[in-house]
Each structure stands twice: as structure tokens, then as C-alpha cells.
Amino acid sequence: MFNKLKIIYLSSVICFSSLANAAELDLKNISSISFNSLPVNEKSLSEDEYIDFIRSHIFSQPEYAFALAGENEKKYLLTSAVRSRFPTISGSIINDEVLDRNVDDFTSIRKRQDDSFDAVAEIRQPIYTGGRISSEISLARIERNNSIVKKRSILSDLIVTSNEIFLTASIYQYVNDHAQKLIASILPFKEKMKRRVESGTIDPAEYAIFLTRLNKLQSTIYMIEARAKTNIARFENFFKTKYTYMGFPKVSIFLDNQLNSRNSFELDIKKNDYLVSIENVKITRSDYLPQLGLKARYTEYDVNKNSTDNDIRGGIYLSMPIFNFGKGWADIQAKKARSRASKFEIDIEEKISDNKKNEFLTIIESSNKAVIKLKDALNDTKKQRNILEERILLTGFSPVSLLDVADNELAQLRLLLETEFDLLEGYYNILRHNQLLINKMKISL
Numbered sequence: 001m002f003n004k005l006k007i008i009y010l011s012s013v014i015c016f017s018s019l020a021n022a023a024e025l026d027l028k029n030i031s032s033i034s035f036n037s038l039p040v041n042e043k044s045l046s047e048d049e050y051i052d053f054i055r056s057h058i059f060s061q062p063e064y065a066f067a068l069a070g071e072n073e074k075k076y077l078l079t080s081a082v083r084s085r086f087p088t089i090s091g092s093i094i095n096d097e098v099l100d101r102n103v104d105d106f107t108s109i110r111k112r113q114d115d116s117f118d119a120v121a122e123i124r125q126p127i128y129t130g131g132r133i134s135s136e137i138s139l140a141r142i143e144r145n146n147s148i149v150k151k152r153s154i155l156s157d158l159i160v161t162s163n164e165i166f167l168t169a170s171i172y173q174y175v176n177d178h179a180q181k182l183i184a185s186i187l188p189f190k191e192k193m194k195r196r197v198e199s200g201t202i203d204p205a206e207y208a209i210f211l212t213r214l215n216k217l218q219s220t221i222y223m224i225e226a227r228a229k230t231n232i233a234r235f236e237n238f239f240k241t242k243y244t245y246m247g248f249p250k251v252s253i254f255l256d257n258q259l260n261s262r263n264s265f266e267l268d269i270k271k272n273d274y275l276v277s278i279e280n281v282k283i284t285r286s287d288y289l290p291q292l293g294l295k296a297r298y299t300e301y302d303v304n305k306n307s308t309d310n311d312i313r314g315g316i317y318l319s320m321p322i323f324n325f326g327k328g329w330a331d332i333q334a335k336k337a338r339s340r341a342s343k344f345e346i347d348i349e350e351k352i353s354d355n356k357k358n359e360f361l362t363i364i365e366s367s368n369k370a371v372i373k374l375k376d377a378l379n380d381t382k383k384q385r386n387i388l389e390e391r392i393l394l395t396g397f398s399p400v401s402l403l404d405v406a407d408n409e410l411a412q413l414r415l416l417l418e419t420e421f422d423l424l425e426g427y428y429n430i431l432r433h434n435q436l437l438i439n440k441m442k443i444s445l
Contacts, residue, residue, distance in 0.1 A: 001040075002220050006239050007297050011303040013329070023439050025100055030253070030254070030255045030364060030365060030368060031236055031253065031254045031255075032252075032253045032371075032408075033250050033251065033252055033253065033421065034248070034249060034250060034251040034253060034420060034423060034424040035248035035249065035250060035417075035420045035424075036250065036371075036426075037371050037372075037374070037375040037416060037420060038175035038248060042247065042248070043245070043247035043248045043333075043441055044245070044247040044248055044249070044250050045246055045247050045248065046249075046250060046251065047249065047250060047251045047252060049249075050249035050250075051244075051250060051441050051442060053166075054159060054162045054166070054441060055116075055441055055442070055443060056109055057162060057239050057241075058155065058158040058159060058162055058239075060240070063154050063157070063159050064154060064155060064158060066149075066154075067147075067150060067154040067155070068151065070147050070150065071144075071148060071150075071151050072153070074140070074143050074144040074146070074147040075144055075147075077140050077143065077144070078137070078140040078143075078144045080140070081133075081137045081139070081140035081141075081393040082137055082140075084126075084133045084136065085126075085137075087123050087124060087125040087188060088123070088124045088140065089121070089122070090122050090124075091115070091119070091120075091121045091122070091124045092119075092121065092122075093118070093119055093120075094117070094119075094120060094312075095115065095116070095117050095120045095292050096116045096117075096290075101434050104288045116302060117303055117304040117305075118299055118300065118301050118302065118303065119198060119299070119300040119303045120297060120298070120299050120300075121297070121298045122295060122296070122297040122298075123295065123296050123297075124293060124294070124295040124317075125210075125293055125294045125295070126291070126292075126293040127290075127292045127293045128170045128290065128291070128292040128293070129289075129291055129292075129293075129295065130286030130287070130288075130289030130290065130291065131282055131285075131286050131289070132282075132283055132286035132287070133429055135279045135282035135283045135286065136253055138279050139276055139279035139280065139283070142272050142275045143272075143276060144275050144415045145272060146269060146272040146273070146276075148268055149265055149272065150265075150269065151445070152265065152435065152438060152445065153265035153266075153269070155438060155445075156265070156435070156437045156438060157432070159428065159432070159437055159438075160432055160437070161238075161384070162238070162239075163424065163428050164425060165234055165238050165239070166235065166239075166249075167232075167421050167425070168421070169228075169231040169232050169234065169235040169243060169425065170172040170236075170245065170246070170247070170248055171231075171414075171417045171418065172224060172227045172228035172231050172232075173228050173232065173243075174245070174248075174417065175224055175228070175230075175410065175413055175414050175417065176221075176224050176227075176276065177245075178413060179221040179224050179410055180221070180408070181226075182221075182406050182410065183217065183218065183221055183406075185389070186214070186399070186402065186403065186406060187218070188212075189392065189399040189402070190210070190214060191209075192399075193206075193207050193210050193399065194207065200342065201287040206400065209400055209413055210399060210400050210403065213303075213400060213403035213404065213407075214403055216403075216407070217403055217406060217407050217410075220407065220410060221433060224414075225409070226268045235253060236321055241338065247426070248420070251424055251427070253364075253368075253423065253424070253427045255361075255364065255427070255430070262435060262436070263434075263435070264329060264349075264353045264356070264357075264433050264434065264435070265352070265432075266349055266352070266353065266437060267346070267349050267350060267353050267434075268435075270342070270346045270349045273289055273342050273345070274339065274342040274343050275290065275334040275343070276336050277313070277335070277339035277342040277344075278339055280335050280338070280339070281332065281335040281339055283307065284331050284332050284335045286330050287321075287328070287331075288298070288321050288324070288331075288332075289320075290317070290318060290319065290320040291317075291318070291319045291320070292317070292318050293316070293317050294314070294315075294316055294317075295315065295316075296312065296314035297312070297313050297314065298310065298311075298312050299311055299312075299313070320352060354367055355431070357430065357433055358431060360426050360429045360430040360433060361426075361430060362382050363422055363423075364423060364426040364430065365419070365424040366422075367419050367423035367426060368421050369424040370422075371416070371419055371420060371423065373418040374412065374415055374418060374419055374422055376415060377412055378416055380408065381405060381409045381412055382409060384398060384405050385402065385405045385406060388401060388402045388405060389402065391411075428440075
């Protein structure tokens with residue numbers, strides 16, 4: 001979508017963008033409607049129709065299914081972490097077959113029975129784990145919240161991608177249709193020029209110039225036709241439906257300075273990653289703190305022999321590492337270093353976020369101003385072409401200049417539509433950046 005025309009546009013229309021810096025732009029006066037530069041009688045989609053079309057296709061995309069699966073995973077991990085506070089009940093069967101024995105049956109106080117087949121049921125209730133359970137619950141809750149942010153981010157990305165695919169297909173189809181009509185109106189002049197050369201009315205060199213310009217225009221049109229087919233194929237692959245030209249969406253565009261106070265998805269994700277790193281430090285530290293709890297065990301002896309022997313035992317269990325040659329200290333310091341790095345990543349993302357926000361706002365403001373000028377330029381070129389056609393038909397004026405005007409008309413039409421595209425894409429990008437695009441598309445999660 002961005003090509004040489006875009007470079008010309010950016011250099012000529014938004015030259016003031018080099019002055020943009022970390023300072024926020026004034027958005028109070030930015031209010032527009034997308035693709036409002038096209039003639040009133042052109043086929044178009046209302047905003048609600050466009051939203052319904054986008055919304056009906058994004059939930060079937062595999063990216064959204066992947067994000068939903070990730071969210072479900074974090075939800076169940078949180079449930080698992082919370083239930084770690086509850087006691088654990090386990091059962092086991094102990095089947096000991098003596099392979100070799102060296103025990104005095106008369107004087108030894110050790111077990112004299114050769115074999116055993118016992119059933120054991122045990123319950124363990126942790127009391128103090130060095131804060132591990134609480135930290136694991138906090139970590140799971142943060143990751144659960146992060147999965148929701150990531151799901152919304154992916155959904156917003158799908159909306160932006162859907163918009164880009166829809167508009168590029170529509171733009172090139174529209175330009176291609178206009179180009180075909182344009183070349184159809186010009187081709188008859190080729191035969192007229194040939195007859196004039198044969199009759200000696202015009203110089204053959206002028207006819208050669210005409211053919212050269214005509215070939216150049218036709219090459220441009222072939223390129224536009226190829227781009228149209230490529231983007232239509234991309235449309236059909238993404239939306240899983242046959243492409244039909246539905247017109248351009250009329251989306252209301254309104255921005256105000258409230259956008260400046262909202263975080264991006266990426267910034268919220270980085271902040272959650274930092275909170276996760278803090279909890280990981282606590283979890284690592286808990287591995288080198290005392291572990292205290294209660295346990296009780298019921299044993300049924302020799303269940304294979306219908307024995308009635310059993311006992312119940314219980315008590316407190318306590319474990320505490322004493323010396324590990326500095327391994328614990330090294331593990332904790334490594335986690336702390338990772339946590340500090342995560343904090344720096346927040347600062348980096350804040351800088352990136354501000355730059356992106358200003359970039360999007362600059363594109364919106366520039367495109368909004370440029371559309372009016374480009375529309376006027378296109379209309380003037382169309383009028384010039386009509387005048388030339390009438391002059392050629394009435395006076396035998398050379399059609400060489402008509403080809404130049406037609407070529408300019410196609411370039412200006414593409415540039416106008418691409419600028420309209422930039423305006424709407426920039427608007428959706430800034431809404432996505434500020435986590436407002438889902439609300440704009442009337443999607444409830």
C-alpha cells in the first residue's frame with residue numbers, strides 16, 4: 001500500500017511532522033468522516049454495516065482462538081494455585097516382598113514378618129511455606145489478568161488487519177474499474193491518430209510519442225489490475241467469502257485529548273510482567289525458608305489377609321535448608337536481576353508508546369488536512385481531461401496531452417484513496433493503541 005506515491009505525499013503534505021516530539025498534539029478540532037471525499041452517489045457502507053461485517057469475521061480467526069485458549073489456561077492455573085491452600089489427601093498401597101533378610105527372629109526388635117501388603121491414607125495441611133502459596137496465587141492472578149489484556153490486544157490487531165485487508169481490496173478494485181473506463185475512452189483515439197498519420201495530417205513522430213505514452217499508461221493499468229487481483233485474493237483468504245465490491249465505509253472520526261492519558265496494551269503487559277517478576281523472587285526465596293505443616297496417616301496392615309491391624313499416626317512436619325553453598329543466594333539474586341530488567345522494560349515501552357502515539361496522531365492530522373487538497377486536485381484534473389476530450393473531438397487537437405492528464409488522474413485517485421486509507425487506519429491504530437478500538441466496534445467481552 002505504501003509506495004512511491006506515499007513518499008511524495010509524506011514529503012509534501014506532512015513536512016511539519018519533523019517538528020513533532022514528545023509533546024502531545026492538540027486533537028480538539030479533528031473531526032471527520034472516512035472516504036467523504038468520494039462523490040455522494042458512490043456506493044458506500046454505513047459505519048454500523050461496516051462494524052457488523054468486521055465483527056462477524058474476526059472471531060473465527062485462529063489468532064483469536066489461540067488467545068482464548070491461553071486465557072482459559074491461565075484461568076485454570078489460578079484455580080489450581082488457590083486450591084493449594086487446601087489439605088492434600090493421598091492414598092497408597094505398600095507391597096513389600098522380601099528378597100533377602102538377615103534378621104534374628106528371637107532377639108531383633110525389627111519387623112519379623114517377611115512380607116507385607118498395607119493400605120495407607122494420608123492427609124497433609126501446609127501451615128507455613130515461606131510465602132510460596134500466596135506468591136503463586138498472586139502470580140497466577142497477574143498472569144490471568146495479563147491473558148485478558150493479550151486477548152483484547154490480539155482482537156484489536158485482528159480488527160486493524162481486517163480493516164486494512166478490506167480497504168486495500170476496495171481501493172484497488174475501485175481504481176482498477178476507473179482505469180478500465182479511462183483506457184476504454186482513450187483507445188479510440190489510437191485509430192484516429194493512425195488515420196491522421198496516413199492522411200498526412202499529423203507528423204508520424206507525434207504518433208510515436210502518442211504510442212509511447214499510451215503504452216506507459218497501459219502498463220500502469222496492468223499493474224493496478226494485478227494489485228487488485230492480489231488484494232482480492234487476500235480478502236477472500238482472510239474473510240473466507242467471495243469478494244464483492246461493497247463500497248467504502250463512512251466511519252465517523254473524532255479525537256480529543258483524553259487519548260493522551262491511556263496506556264497501550266504493550267505497556268500494560270510490561271507492567272504485568274514486572275509484577276510477575278516480583279512474585280518469582282518471592283517464590284524462589286520461599287524454597288530456602290522453613291516449611292511447616294500438619295499431617296496424619298491411617299495404615300491398614302496386611303489387607304490381603306483380612307487382618308484387622310491398623311493404626312493412626314499424625315504430627316507436625318518441619319523442613320529447613322541449613323547450608324547449600326550459596327545456591328539459594330545466587331538463585332534469589334538472579335530473579336532480582338530479572339525483576340530489575342523488567343522494570344527497565346517498562347520505561348523503554350513508555351518511550352516507544354509515546355512515539356507511536358505521536359506518529360499515529362500526526363498521520364491522522366496530516367491525512368485529514370491533505371484529503372481536501374487532493375480531492376480538489378483530482379476534480380481539477382478530471383475537468384482538464386474532459387476539456388481535452390471535447391477539444392480533440394471538435395478540433396482535431398493532439399491527444400498526447402490527454403494521456404499525460406489521464407496518467408495524472410489515476411495517480412491522484414490512488415493517492416486520494418490511500419490518504420483516506422491512512423486517515424481511517426491511523427484512527428483505528430490510535431484507538432487500538434489506547435485500548436478503545438474494541439469499544440468502537442461495539443464488542444463486549
